[in-house]
Amino acid sequence: MKNARTYQFASKPSIVSTAVAVGPLEKQSPFLPHFDLVYDDERFGQETNEKGHAYLIEETCKLAIMKGGFQTTDIDLFLAGDLVNQMTPTNFAARELATPFMGMFSACATSISTLITASFFLETNHMERILFGSASQHNAIERQFRYPIEYGAQKPPTGQWTVTGGGFGVLSHYQSDKPYVHSATIGQVVDCELKDPLDMGSAMAAAAFDTIQFHLSQNKGTSYDFVMTGDLGKTGSAILKELIRTSGVSSYFVDQYRDAGAEFYGNNDKLLSGASGAGCSATVYYGPIYAELLKKQWKKVLLVATGALLSPLSFQQGESIPCIAHAVELSMD
Amino acid sequence: MKKLWFISCVLLLVGGCSERPQVTSYHVEDNQQELEKLEEFIADQEKISEGSAVFFDHELVVTIQVKPLSKFSKEKITKSFEKEVKSLFPDHKVFVSSDLKISWELKKIIEEQPEKDKVKKDLDKLQALSKEAT
Amino acid sequence: MDAKTYQQTVDQLAPKRPVLKNCLTAFLTGGIICGIGQIISFMYMYFFPFTERTSSNPTVATMVFIAMVLTGLGIYKKIGQFGGAGSAVPVTGFGNAVVSAAIEHKSEGFILGVGGNIFKLAGSVIVYGVFSAFVVALIKTILVQVGVINW
Amino acid sequence: MIFSIIIAFVVGGLICVVGQLLFDVAKLTPAHTLSLLVVIGSVLDGLGLYEPFIDFAGAGATIPIMSFGNSLTHGALAEAEKHGLIGVLTGMFEVTSSGISAAIVFGVIAALIFKSKGKVS
Numbered sequence: 052m053k054n055a056r057t058y059q060f061a062s063k064p065s066i067v068s069t070a071v072a073v074g075p076l077e078k079q080s081p082f083l084p085h086f087d088l089v090y091d092d093e094r095f096g097q098e099t100n101e102k103g104h105a106y107l108i109e110e111t112c113k114l115a116i117m118k119g120g121f122q123t124t125d126i127d128l129f130l131a132g133d134l135v136n137q138m139t140p141t142n143f144a145a146r147e148l149a150t151p152f153m154g155m156f157s158a159c160a161t162s163i164s165t166l167i168t169a170s171f172f173l174e175t176n177h178m179e180r181i182l183f184g185s186a187s188q189h190n191a192i193e194r195q196f197r198y199p200i201e202y203g204a205q206k207p208p209t210g211q212w213t214v215t216g217g218g219f220g221v222l223s224h225y226q227s228d229k230p231y232v233h234s235a236t237i238g239q240v241v242d243c244e245l246k247d248p249l250d251m252g253s254a255m256a257a258a259a260f261d262t263i264q265f266h267l268s269q270n271k272g273t274s275y276d277f278v279m280t281g282d283l284g285k286t287g288s289a290i291l292k293e294l295i296r297t298s299g300v301s302s303y304f305v306d307q308y309r310d311a312g313a314e315f316y317g318n319n320d321k322l323l324s325g326a327s328g329a330g331c332s333a334t335v336y337y338g339p340i341y342a343e344l345l346k347k348q349w350k351k352v353l354l355v356a357t358g359a360l361l362s363p364l365s366f367q368q369g370e371s372i373p374c375i376a377h378a379v380e381l382s383m384d
Numbered sequence: 385m386k387k388l389w390f391i392s393c394v395l396l397l398v399g400g401c402s403e404r405p406q407v408t409s410y411h412v413e414d415n416q417q418e419l420e421k422l423e424e425f426i427a428d429q430e431k432i433s434e435g436s437a438v439f440f441d442h443e444l445v446v447t448i449q450v451k452p453l454s455k456f457s458k459e460k461i462t463k464s465f466e467k468e469v470k471s472l473f474p475d476h477k478v479f480v481s482s483d484l485k486i487s488w489e490l491k492k493i494i495e496e497q498p499e500k501d502k503v504k505k506d507l508d509k510l511q512a513l514s515k516e517a518t
Numbered sequence: 519m520d521a522k523t524y525q526q527t528v529d530q531l532a533p534k535r536p537v538l539k540n541c542l543t544a545f546l547t548g549g550i551i552c553g554i555g556q557i558i559s560f561m562y563m564y565f566f567p568f569t570e571r572t573s574s575n576p577t578v579a580t581m582v583f584i585a586m587v588l589t590g591l592g593i594y595k596k597i598g599q600f601g602g603a604g605s606a607v608p609v610t611g612f613g614n615a616v617v618s619a620a621i622e623h624k625s626e627g628f629i630l631g632v633g634g635n636i637f638k639l640a641g642s643v644i645v646y647g648v649f650s651a652f653v654v655a656l657i658k659t660i661l662v663q664v665g666v667i668n669w
Numbered sequence: 670m671i672f673s674i675i676i677a678f679v680v681g682g683l684i685c686v687v688g689q690l691l692f693d694v695a696k697l698t699p700a701h702t703l704s705l706l707v708v709i710g711s712v713l714d715g716l717g718l719y720e721p722f723i724d725f726a727g728a729g730a731t732i733p734i735m736s737f738g739n740s741l742t743h744g745a746l747a748e749a750e751k752h753g754l755i756g757v758l759t760g761m762f763e764v765t766s767s768g769i770s771a772a773i774v775f776g777v778i779a780a781l782i783f784k785s786k787g788k789v790s
Contacts, residue, residue: 615699646704
């Protein structure tokens with residue numbers, strides 16, 4: 052049955068604690084006050100970018116566990132992912148954390164896909180505390196998907212800047228004073244045959260639209276404080292707005308729409324269309340958005356993380372960019 | 385405004401180059417007749433902006449500077465120039481170069497007006513330099 | 519969603535590459551790099567025994583050296599974002615491609631990393647330079663030997 | 670001399686504009702663009718046009734990557750003139766290629782001294 056894409060969690064799993072860490076460039080972000088750890092070194096004092104990436108994940112996870120008042124041994128499952136080949140940074144961080152671990156890859160949508168999966172695990176009542184989230188490190192990702200850091204290739208205005216940062220949280224059974232996962236919609240892969248790897252926002256907007264449309268159709272009459280996509284950037288979010296306007300899904304919705312990538316670096320034109328990366332949505336969702344929910348500033352938000360499921364190999368072989376978007380509805384009583 | 389300035393600058397430079405070529409020369413044996421003959425010939429060249437020449441013991445070394453806008457056919461101009469100079473001075477061993485470096489070096493020799501032995505050495509060095517491959 | 523109509527929406531809304539502005543900055547950047555090259559080659563001619571022809575070799579090497587320093591200091595990528603092809607097409611861009619790959623892959627060691635990846639970006643230029651030189655020279659040599667053209 | 674610098678500036682700049690159009694209008698990657706330009710350079714030399722072009726534009730013709738194709742072809746042709754067909758293969762690197770050797774040497778030196786930085790200004 053197609054409606055199984057959307058699910059309402061009866062047990063209302065709650066995010067009991069979160070932690071967010073970022074690198075030096077992210078200091079210019081308007082979200083800075085909500086970041087727990089801000090490092091001055093983009094390699095986090097490690098030898099290589101990849102080691103720094105692993106260190107970032109490890110430290111953020113430890114902090115999230117500590118803020119919840121737990122020990123690493125209290126964690127039943129660690130669900131996370133990143134964008135580097137075979138997700139070694141996450142794997143290595145999991146080695147250090149020594150918790151049961153499953154790696155997940157949904158590109159930049161990993162921040163939400165891990166949360167959705169964690170919610171299902173909790174719904175079964177078999178587990179009690181699950182650590183989830185995602186991270187990215189600019190240098191490591193740039194080299195993975197594009198060119199060496201120092202190569203002078205010109206980026207077009209649609210280009211995006213991969214965030215150095217990670218956001219992780221601990222999901223547990225319902226607690227009335229914490230935001231909980233009300234429902235979720237799992238994305239379908241959408242491919243509109245776009246091929247420009249320097250314009251991923253445009254490619255991902257179609258997937259975001261597909262998921263949002265489906266989620267709203269299953270939750271008619273719900274009103275949200277806002278809907279926020281992960282990393283469509285200025286380009287992709289403009290396209291998503293247009294898609295929503297012309298389809299007439301909800302005209303009310305357009306005013307309440309935000310994009311974490313477009314807002315991440317403020318109005319810095321040097322960073323072109325805005326931020327992207329698995330760390331972009333994770334840091335914003337589990338940093339500022341979580342904090343405002345906790346303060347009951349907002350009661351109900353729809354978070355939609357988008358991911359471009361390409362690799363340098365698939366791009367060079369002439370394949371188009373398949374995209375995915377996962378949505379989670381967070382509520383606060 | 386910037387463009388206008390640039391265009392006028394270019395025009396000035398192009399205009400400045402359309403004068404008759406400047407010639408400097410030096411004859412070790414001081415044969416004025418030969419000198420004048422060559423200087424007149426160079427002065428009549430249309431595509432050349434500068435010429436220098438040194439006569440020495442039946443050897444004649446000439447350097448020319450082709451006008452910037454004719455430089456595309458620099459090699460052809462140099463070759464035909466060499467041919468004509470050879471026919472003008474059939475009893476001389478003629479060497480012609482249109483290279484800027486060779487021209488600078490030849491002008492140095494003309495300025496210094498050194499003794500016979502040194503001229504021979506300098507000219508040999510010059511010809512060896514110009515024959516170096518890229 | 520239909521891919522064609524979606525492409526139209528994207529074409530309408532995505533910011534266009536500022537082609538005219540890019541061409542202008544490419545012209546300026548590339549022009550300045552070549553102008554500097556010309557000055558350097560004059561210097562080689564003036565202070566060293568190089569002719570117009572032979573001075574191009576030390577000039578190219580010097581330009582690559584400058585590109586190395588700028589790449590290492592993190593300046594070349596900023597020039598690249600401004601100048602586009604203006605900084606990629608001159609030989610300094612070739613130097614930047616080689617040097618940036620070498621620096622980037624230092625973390626995998628000097629043999630497998632630097633040695634194995636130094637031509638990751640610039641390799642295709644050498645490969646197709648050599649191959650096209652081979653084809654062109656072969657055709658010309660055969661044509662000369664058949665007697666169609668002269669050297 | 671100033672005139673030579675201006676010509677180098679204008680000609681070099683124009684070649685870069687061609688490269689930029691290949692980037693932006695033809696949507697080629699930098700690697701595709703540079704490979705194409707090198708091939709053009711070697712074809713031009715085969716037609717005997719690149720050397721006069723260098724005479725005219727100086728560094729405006731030798732600094733753009735096209736001159737790589739030119740010098741490789743030039744070496745092959747010079748050797749072929751002397752030794753016939755076999756020279757095509759042996760002469761390729763005869764004349765060149767200070768660019769390639771300089772890039773290798775400086776690349777390794779750079780790897781020894783520098784570390785990459787990901788910062789944007």
